[in-house]
Amino acid sequence: MLSIDDCMNAVENAFRLHAEGKTMPPKLLGIHTVDGGFHIKAGIMGLARNYFVAKINANFPNNARQHNLPTIQGIVIVSDASDGRLLALIDSIEMTIIRTGAATAIAAKWLSRTESNVATICGCGNQGRISLVALTRMRKLEKLFAFDTDESQIRKFMKEFGSLLTIIPVSIDELSTALRQSDIVVTCTPSKKPFIHPKDIKPGTFIAAVGADSEEKQELFADLLVTNKLVVDIAEQSAAIGELHHAIAGGLITIRDIHAELGSIIAGKKAGRESNDEIIIFDSTGTALQDIAAAAIIYENAVAKGMGAKINFDMEETEYQKLKKPKRTVMP
Numbered sequence: 001m002l003s004i005d006d007c008m009n010a011v012e013n014a015f016r017l018h019a020e021g022k023t024m025p026p027k028l029l030g031i032h033t034v035d036g037g038f039h040i041k042a043g044i045m046g047l048a049r050n051y052f053v054a055k056i057n058a059n060f061p062n063n064a065r066q067h068n069l070p071t072i073q074g075i076v077i078v079s080d081a082s083d084g085r086l087l088a089l090i091d092s093i094e095m096t097i098i099r100t101g102a103a104t105a106i107a108a109k110w111l112s113r114t115e116s117n118v119a120t121i122c123g124c125g126n127q128g129r130i131s132l133v134a135l136t137r138m139r140k141l142e143k144l145f146a147f148d149t150d151e152s153q154i155r156k157f158m159k160e161f162g163s164l165l166t167i168i169p170v171s172i173d174e175l176s177t178a179l180r181q182s183d184i185v186v187t188c189t190p191s192k193k194p195f196i197h198p199k200d201i202k203p204g205t206f207i208a209a210v211g212a213d214s215e216e217k218q219e220l221f222a223d224l225l226v227t228n229k230l231v232v233d234i235a236e237q238s239a240a241i242g243e244l245h246h247a248i249a250g251g252l253i254t255i256r257d258i259h260a261e262l263g264s265i266i267a268g269k270k271a272g273r274e275s276n277d278e279i280i281i282f283d284s285t286g287t288a289l290q291d292i293a294a295a296a297i298i299y300e301n302a303v304a305k306g307m308g309a310k311i312n313f314d315m316e317e318t319e320y321q322k323l324k325k326p327k328r329t330v331m332p
Contacts, residue, residue, distance in 0.1 A: 001301040007102040010293035019263030026288035036060030043288030050081040061190035099294040101130030107282040112206035116183035123189035124148040124157035145178035187219040203277040222247040228279040242285040
C-alpha cells in the first residue's frame with residue numbers, strides 16, 4: 001500500500017508545504033534507555049483531509065543479534081485533525097524504512113550532480129537497501145561500494161542488487177578509497193563514533209547522513225559540516241539530534257550556519273547545488289512530515305481497497321453486557 005515512488009512524491013510535497021508555511025511545525029520527544037531508546041514524532045498536515053499523525057518508535061540497534069527482533073519497532077497513530085477521530089493504527093517498521101529512503105532520494109534529486117553514477121552506501125541493512133532502490137529512481141548509478149561491519153549484510157545486499165549494477169564490497173580499511181571515488185555517499189548506520197573523514201570526500205560529492213537520529217549517534221566528523229554546504233530536513237530537530245548537534249556542541253558552528261532546509265530548496269526559496277565542485281551534506285533526522293505523508297497514503301489505500309481490520313473502540317455499554325467478559329471486538 002506504499003510504493004517508494006508514491007512515497008517520494010508525497011515526501012517531496014510535504015517538504016514543500018512546510019517551506020510554504022502550510023503545515024504546523026512537527027514535534028519530537030526522545031527518551032533513552034540503556035540499550036536503545038524511544039522517540040515520538042508528531043505533526044499535522046492538510047492533504048486529502050486534515051491529518052494528525054503520531055509515531056512511537058523503539059530503536060534498539062542490538063536487537064537482531066541479542067533478541068532476534070527488528071532494530072525499529074513501533075506504531076503509527078492516524079487521526080482526523082478536524083474532530084479528533086482515530087482513523088488508523090499502522091505498524092511503523094516498513095513505513096519508517098520507506099519514508100526515510102524517499103527523503104534520501106529527494107535530497108539527491110535536488111542536491112547531487114545530475115551525472116552522478118558512483119555511490120557508496122554505509123550500512124547495508126533495510127535502510128541501505130531502500131536507499132539504493134530510491135536512488136536508482138533519481139540517478140543512473142553504474143557502480144556502488146557497499147560497506148557494513150556485518151559481512152552477512154553485504155552478502156545479502158549483493159545478492160539482491162548485483163544484477164542492477166556493479167557492487168563492490170569494502171572493509172573499513174578500504175572505505176576511504178571507495179569514498180574518494182564516489183559522487184553520492186549515504187550513511188545509514190547506528191554508529192556512535194564518526195567514521196567519514198573530510199579528507200576522503202572529493203569535490204562535488206553529495207552526502208546523505210541518515211544514521212544520526214539521536215544525540216548519541218554520529219557518522220560524520222564535524223569538520224565536514226563546517227567547511228561545506230549543509231542542508232537539513234528540519235533545522236531545530238537537526239540541531240537537537242542530527243549531525244548538526246555534534247558540530248554545535250563542539251562550538252564549531254551554530255544553527256544559523258545551515259544553508260537551508262530541504263523544503264526551502266524544493267519550494268524555490270533557496271538555491272540548491274550552485275556548482276559542480278561544492279560538497280553538499282543533507283542531515284536527515286527523519287521528520288513527522290514524512291510520517292504524515294506516508295501514513296496518509298497507507299490509510300487512504302487501505303480504505304479504498306478494503307484492507308486491514310476494523311476495530312470497534314466505541315461499543316455501547318449494553319453490548320459489553322452481552323459478552324462473557326469485556327474485550328475488543330475485531331471485525332474483518
